[in-house]
Amino acid sequence: MSMFSGVSVITEGKHCTTSVVNARTDSGYHLLVVKDYSRTVQEIPNGEQIISGAFMVGGHQWCIYYSPNGVNPSSADFISLYICLCGDDDEVEEVAEEKAKFELSFVDQVEYQKPMHIRATETYSFSSKGDLHGCSQFMKRDALERSAHLKDDCFTMRCDIMVCKDPNTGDAVGTLSDVHLHFDHLLHNKVGADVTFEVNGETFAAHRCVLAARSKVFMAQLFGPMMESNTSSVIHIKDMEAKVFAALLKFIYTDSFPEMDKDNNMEEGGQDEKKEEEAEYVMWLQDLFVAADRYELQRLKVLCEGHLAQDLSVSSVASTLALAEQH
Missing domain, CATH: 3.30.710.10 (Potassium Channel Kv1.1; Chain A)
Structure with a gap:
């Protein structure tokens, strides 16, 4: 079962505050609340991002990267979302090659948040603070602005992370249903x-x-x-x-x-x-x-x-x- 690891809230277009709950299990989720969405689009240019505070899942600290105007020129019409290991360089170096599965979804997309769905996703290696994985073209901005996900210029993302037990096979924690x-x-x-x-x-x-x-x-x-x-x-x-x-x-x-x-x-x-x-x-x-x-x-x-x-x-x-x- 995924444990709640806290919430990060983006306000005033760039400031991010984080309340953390230590998810001691190998599977947990974190919420990223983007308030003043239109302001983030106006103030954060293409190629730049807002970074959430660090949150703990599976004994490691993670961060979410949100780029309201895309992470590169080819994604300029999209929002981009990535996750990475974060913390002190020494901490990350100790984890030679951490393997994890993850899913980024809107908070109301419950079909993507089930353990069986996350178990079926690809396994990624996280070996350094710069080792980002995610989606450069997560969703077109105009589609987001027409959707029910955006309410009162605010939307909430959910990031589910499942740290894998076996680094050779990528198998996740055995307590989850397979x-x-x-x-x-x-x-x-x-x-x-x-x-x-x-x-x-x-x-x-x-x-x-x-x-x-x-x-x-x-x-x-x-x-x-x-x-x-x-x-x-x-x-x-x-x-x-x-x-x-x-x-x-x-x-x-x-x-x-x-x-x-x-x-x-x-x-x-x-x-x-x-x-x-x-x-x-x-x-x-x-x-x-x-x-x-x-x-x-x-x-x-x-x-x-x-x-x-x-x-x-x-x-x-x-x-x-x-x-x-x-x-």
Whole structure:
């Protein structure tokens, strides 16, 4: 369980005061309250940041870096957020290579703050005070200013940190539930799989009981009145991309929001390729939202709604509006 490690409050555009609670466990969270948000945008230029006070998680001190106008020229339209180890140089030097998982989210985005979600995030190495990890393009400022996260020119970020026990494997503290990892392994190794789906030319092996336990639609299809007459036959899923069904299965087994499979060539491409990738991601989100509605996965629908709202743009607003009205 994550322990509360205190709160840092930014006021008057640049001053930050911190009240600290020592989170003695290997998992804890800290709140960063940004008051006078518009003033921070006016007074802190691109490339500069406001740093929170030090807070303790897992026996080490951490800091949050907030850049209201982005940390570099390519993120000038975004807010940037990073975390790092802080404290005396001697303290940091003793930790040759501390490994930790973390999540930066708005305080109301509870789906990102669950231990199982943080366990599934990437493990990062923190070896010095200058070793920052985070997101240069956390959220576009205009999107933040239109969102419900900003109220009375104020928003609150939550930083969850999970210090890893085993520096070789990146495994986090053993007291946290890892049932989602077991089910993810079950999905991939296919042991005991008793149903096969064909989606757009690709086949997926799964477990009837898992699907039925998570979705009323799958329950009816696999065990109820809608049950296939020949239980050994392949079930064909129409009107759905294979990568969308794969993401749907990932959520069903792990209860974590899935990531879209990306083309490495597109990630390394230029501006046009990046725009194409962004458009593809929004389309994938929309298709996943439709799939969640189709199989009555209400939590996945809510997660998709949040991502669609965050990535809303002129090019996607019409299709997103149509999707909202239809579903």
